[in-house]
Amino acid sequence: MSDLSIRSLSKAFGGVRAVNEISFDIKRGEFLAMIGPNGAGKSTCFNMINGQLAADSGEIWFEGKRLTGLKPREIWRLGVGRTFQVAATFGSMTVVENVQMALISHAGESYRLWRPAASFHRERALELLDQVGMRAHADRPSRELAYGDVKRIELAIALANDPRLLLMDEPTAGMAPGERNDLIALVKRLVIERGISVLFTEHSMDVVFAFADRIIVLARGRLIADGDANSVRADPKVREVYFGTGKTFANAGAEA
């Protein structure tokens, strides 16, 4: 069964066709990478899926429900999660409190209700921290964490909503190469364990070729390739759009 279906999705900004008649599917449990050079339309596509941007035309369906036209919160409630940058907002709270807040929000409880009860959802929050390898840091203030660890907390927070599809727009941005691999390997393990689907964008070709089940490639708003690492790596259209960008594309991930 196809979890997410995108059909002829389009969005223009003035004269710029940021996303132009894009169609693709994500199956349950699939780890799908969306790649493309700068300005290809990846973020625009993500923002339409999560409801932050209205599509000009086309349709988005998730588990048989139409997402186009829904508000971000309605889409989130239907089981489409996304990672948020939490560090700046909740830096003064401890790691576990940040995850507790997400669980409170998921349960539809109010922050006011939570205040006198710091133990609210603590056990479940600790379980989530365990899954992302951060339980030992539970009671540290979030602002003390290293950047890579903040990314793990963001992942735990996204999982608190129990998503069946998780959208991750450049989850490894700003990370060192080793940390990137660790984070994506962790996400892939969670995908397998929880049977959720993930759509992610990533600039590191090594990461994409090593971990993605499938790769879709955008260029100037168009979808130009959709397949596994080998077929995408060998695709002349893909090579053409990456040629001259300075990325080590041709051999990236060849060992994977």
Ligand SMILES: Nc1ncnc2c1ncn2[C@@H]1O[C@H](COP(=O)(O)OP(=O)(O)OP(=O)(O)O)[C@@H](O)[C@H]1O
């Ligand atoms: N709010 C906006 N207003 C005007 N133009 C926009 C807006 N958002 C995106 N664009 C344009 O739409 C095109 C696609 O941008 P988008 O950010 O979706 O690409 P991207 O693939 O995510 O790029 P990057 O990898 O650099 O993040 C670009 O030409 C961009 O300049």
